Amino acid sequence: MDEGFLRLSRRFFSNEMWNEARTFSSCEAWLDLIQSARFEATPRKESIGGREISYSRGQYPASIRFLSQRWKWSEKKVRSFLVHLRKKGMITVECNQGMNLITLCKYEEYNPMGTTKGTSKDTGIEKEINELRHEWAQLRAQLGAQPMNNNLPQSELLQKSGHTEGTNTKKEEREYIDISLHQKKENTPDGVSKKAKLSSPSPSEKIDYSGLMEYYNTTFKDRLQQIRSMTDVRKKAVKARIAQYGKESVRSVFNLILQSPFLLGANDRNWKCDFDWIFKQANFTKILEGNYNGTRLSKNQQDSEQRKRDSVLAVATTVREAAAKKRKELEAEGVIE
Structure with a gap:
């Protein structure tokens, strides 16, 4: 059977079996990308080598050299593997502030957000909220994978939709490409x-x-x-x-x-x-003079990207309204205060 899911605790990746010194297989490398990508919904901002880099849910900043050391592969093999994943539509890779940022295209399918806490039943409105969140995350991933000149920055877009960037600047032992x-x-x-x-x-x-x-x-x-x-x-x-x-x-x-x-x-x-x-x-x-900075798109592509941004804002507004309505219902029922 190839349907359904197997639940795998994230503690598995702290297990001695996973951390055993070895050369990773392609399957293990792909699984490592899934578990390494940011899970939290709020964007995170880190200071790396004097530079700040922001990344969101389903994204993972990592250099070729870092992945080479992590997977015990040659740098050439890492590049070929990432190219293969891009061709398959599984990831996108962008250069953000001089660093590689890997975005998993279907991250929501691998790590769906849980249902609202404090309830015992998965009501219709909860399903709607989750579906809207899923659609919103996909649109955000598409926008993040296609930066444009004169576009609204993703951080500003998120702030307008009711989210703010994280300010955790704790350094982790990772290497980033410059x-x-x-x-x-x-x-x-x-x-x-x-x-x-x-x-x-x-x-x-x-x-x-x-x-x-x-x-x-x-x-x-x-x-x-x-x-x-x-x-x-x-x-x-x-x-x-x-x-x-x-x-x-x-x-x-x-x-x-x-x-x-x-x-x-x-x-x-x-x-x-x-x-x-x-x-x-x-x-x-x-x-x-900077004429080639960012990604140059045709008029039709620019119109398409504008529609995507409008969709993100519309979905974000709907999510907030649905969440506010659900909270009022829970307050009326005495589930939460």
Whole structure:
């Protein structure tokens, strides 16, 4: 039989059998994601390495390296596993404030909220409240998985619907990915950092094209097409952009690209930018000016997202009204004071 549920206490994940040192199977890794995601309905805000990150019910912030150590997998295997889950529609992954945020698409099916406390019967209004909560959580997950420019921030959306973000800033022993630290610091034969050499403000210093190529390939490994040589055309374009904006602009542009799902392939055509496209004058300028920040959506997609936000607010209002009505009924019956 493949219907119904098996109740599994969360204490199971503190059991010595679960914590036994081992290489996780794919099934165990998926179960670990389910049990690690936030269960509480209220969003949580944590301070990690001097940065604040907020995540909600059904979401789990974790870096590739952290999951690699936790599951005893290679980082390549972790990436492949997450890609597989995304293709199956089981999770979404977004980069939030330089950190990976995993959202379980059907979290409510794995961890449904309990019924209202203080009652012995699952009345019709309780079912309605739970169904509305389920629909609301799904809409929130969809919105959280698709950030947009000029959108209402999710924290503000939750506050308008009667919820406030948690303020628990206790640090946990987890690692989070920081896109600004993706590039490994390497030295040239003379002992000077390649990144420092690239961004040196000295006007008399020559551009280290070989160092730039390696910096680009390392920064966008497994994200964008790698380059194998610095042609004269590429050198000319790089020299022109640095003359126009300075060497530090190259690192700024690379970091902005890392934070742009659109430039990394999250678009209708699955198009990705490449080295030559980046260093064209118009494109380089647009990236610096923030034209590609967030997710660029078509007019129809924007209208769809607006309808989703309106639905979230409408459902939230209905939940509050139903909960208030139920409380009055319980007070009248003397169940609660």
